Amino acid sequence: MKLERIILACVSLAGFANTTLAADAGKDLYTKTCAVCHAAGIAGAPRYGNAAEWQPRIATGVARLYSNAIQGTSKGMPPKGGNAEASDGDIKAAVDYMLASVKGGAAKPAPAVAAAPAKPAAAAATAAPAAAPTAAVDPSSNTSGVPAADINSFNRLLRPIGKRNPPPVEDGIHDPANDGTLALMAPLAAYGPLPKSLAGNRVNWVKAIEENKINPRWDRNDQAATPVVIDLNIVREVKGSMPDVVYPHKQHTEWLDCSNCHPAIFVPQKGANAISMAAILLGEKCGVCHGKVAFPVSECRLCHSKKKDFRPAQAQAAAAPK
Amino acid sequence: MFGKSAVQRLLLVAMALATVFLVDIDEARAEYGDVVINNYSDAAGMRPAIFPHWFHRVRFRCKVCHADLGFKFKAGGNEINMVKIIDGQFCGACHNGELAWSVENCNLCHSGKPGTPTQVHESTVQKLAPAALQKK
Numbered sequence: 001m002k003l004e005r006i007i008l009a010c011v012s013l014a015g016f017a018n019t020t021l022a023a024d025a026g027k028d029l030y031t032k033t034c035a036v037c038h039a040a041g042i043a044g045a046p047r048y049g050n051a052a053e054w055q056p057r058i059a060t061g062v063a064r065l066y067s068n069a070i071q072g073t074s075k076g077m078p079p080k081g082g083n084a085e086a087s088d089g090d091i092k093a094a095v096d097y098m099l100a101s102v103k104g105g106a107a108k109p110a111p112a113v114a115a116a117p118a119k120p121a122a123a124a125a126t127a128a129p130a131a132a133p134t135a136a137v138d139p140s141s142n143t144s145g146v147p148a149a150d151i152n153s154f155n156r157l158l159r160p161i162g163k164r165n166p167p168p169v170e171d172g173i174h175d176p177a178n179d180g181t182l183a184l185m186a187p188l189a190a191y192g193p194l195p196k197s198l199a200g201n202r203v204n205w206v207k208a209i210e211e212n213k214i215n216p217r218w219d220r221n222d223q224a225a226t227p228v229v230i231d232l233n234i235v236r237e238v239k240g241s242m243p244d245v246v247y248p249h250k251q252h253t254e255w256l257d258c259s260n261c262h263p264a265i266f267v268p269q270k271g272a273n274a275i276s277m278a279a280i281l282l283g284e285k286c287g288v289c290h291g292k293v294a295f296p297v298s299e300c301r302l303c304h305s306k307k308k309d310f311r312p313a314q315a316q317a318a319a320a321p322k
Numbered sequence: 323m324f325g326k327s328a329v330q331r332l333l334l335v336a337m338a339l340a341t342v343f344l345v346d347i348d349e350a351r352a353e354y355g356d357v358v359i360n361n362y363s364d365a366a367g368m369r370p371a372i373f374p375h376w377f378h379r380v381r382f383r384c385k386v387c388h389a390d391l392g393f394k395f396k397a398g399g400n401e402i403n404m405v406k407i408i409d410g411q412f413c414g415a416c417h418n419g420e421l422a423w424s425v426e427n428c429n430l431c432h433s434g435k436p437g438t439p440t441q442v443h444e445s446t447v448q449k450l451a452p453a454a455l456q457k458k
Contacts, residue, residue, distance in 0.1 A: 163351060173352045173438050175369055180429025187353050187376055200354045201376050216383045220390065220416055227383065255379075257389035283447040288395045289384075291446030293355040293375045 023100070026093030033083040034094050040157065044076060051102040053151065058099065065099075066092050164202060165191065200295050206251045229253045235306060236275070244306040352443035357397045360440045363432060370434035391415050398440035 030038070030048070037045040046053035057065060069091050072079035080086050081094075167186035168174040174181045187201065194213050197204040208214045219225035234247040252261070262268045265288055273285070280287035280297060291297055309316055355375030363370040378387070387393045391412060394400055400412060407414035407425055416422045423430070441448055 159351065165353060166351060168433070171352045171356070173356060173358055173372060173435060173443055174433050175435045178369060178429050178433045180427065180431075181433045183430060184374075184433065185377060187374075190377065190380055203376070205379065214380050216379060216381050217386060218383050220382060220386045220421060227385070255384045257385040260385065260388050260395075281446055281450055283445070287446065292442045293379070296354075296446055 023093065023097060025090050026095070026097030029083070029086055029090045029094040030097050033081045033086065034098065037081075038098060041151070046098075048098055049101040054099070054102045058102075062095075062099070065095050069095050197295065197299075199298050200293075205294075206254070209254055227254055234270075238304065241308065241310075243301070243304040243308060245303045246306050247303070354444045356443045358434050358438045358440055358443060359398055359402065360434070360438060361398050361401065362403060363434075364436060368428070369432040369436055370438050370440075371431040372434045373431075397442045 035048070038048050041047040041050070041053070046057060066088075068077060070080060070088055080091055086094075165187040166172075167188070168181050168184040169176045174184070191201070191203050195204040195207040195211060196202055197207075209216070217223060217225070218227045230249040230253045232249040234249070236245040236247065238244055265285060266273050275285045277297070279285050280290065283291065286303070287297070295302060311319070353374060353376055357373040357375065358370050359373065360370035388395065392400075393412065402412045404425065406412055407417065410418060413431070414425070418424055
């Protein structure tokens, strides 16, 4: 009897070890391959941790899920997720790994709390019943880092309002275990009185200076020093129907010295600078600042602000002042 | 009995894995313009330094650091080390105990998660061409 129990113990421990190894392999493969689609739900892939999306698939049986993952489906799942080198066992482990994210009740809400330590206990309490698949639709799951459950939810790929400008302990790059992190100011504490914008820090920094909401120093030691502002607009005609770019020296010289841009980034001579959106997106030319600290390229019209005249040349000439 | 404990342990493992995963998903949500500088920190056993652009631009115009102090417009491109800072170069021009708090507050700058790469977080390049970023 006693011997039997010991053997049973050994078997169950060995089984446990095997399961953990398989879980590791599944997670590895998931991170390398599956997550490309299954994290954000690209091409209709059921998202990791999203019980509502997985439920109908689980209903067809796990064996079916395995074979679909290995052989691919006509709906968009490539065979083995496009990673032909993965073994069938690894694929099954990855499927198990994703299934584990939507099964096993208590396993889900707890890490959500761990990922956002500053979240009030009340929110944790509402997240706790997320065990049942229906609870995944609970709006509180939006704050837990799990993608919104409803595939048709509004702007599901955008960052929810509550997750913008996070305090340092929650921002993913600061170490919450570092005592200094707690002493750092949260962005929103500073942004309160500043004019808003739709992108970047969501602060309109240019307007903040114009409206005297902030008065950043021009000289680090001399509070009274003021910039030499140059009021000179440069118009750049651009291809296609996009409005031409008006570059205002005024707003730039409020912040920058001539030497910051000239001559290294922009040759101060008309027609001497080849600028393209591709270069800007890769962090060159305007992209040295715009897309890193200054407003990003999503704000097209802030630069492309001069409408083109599409009337025939004759009409333009007739309308021109004589 | 053993079956139950195994289930519990499995649950714990699953929770730990899920935690790691969730943190991974949420990694890219730093404040726009936050620069992580990890040229030497990881190797030296320090947390990487984090420079919050937003905090500094409320107080100083770009020109102060990028023209007067010679900071290049490139994350990690200035090869800053503590000797230079203590000598009054780069961060040390202000973080000297007079204009701003001094270098003994290690953890205020060195506050990043170990292993976080050098880059401007939330930047367009980080989102569109992370590979190009790493080559440079």
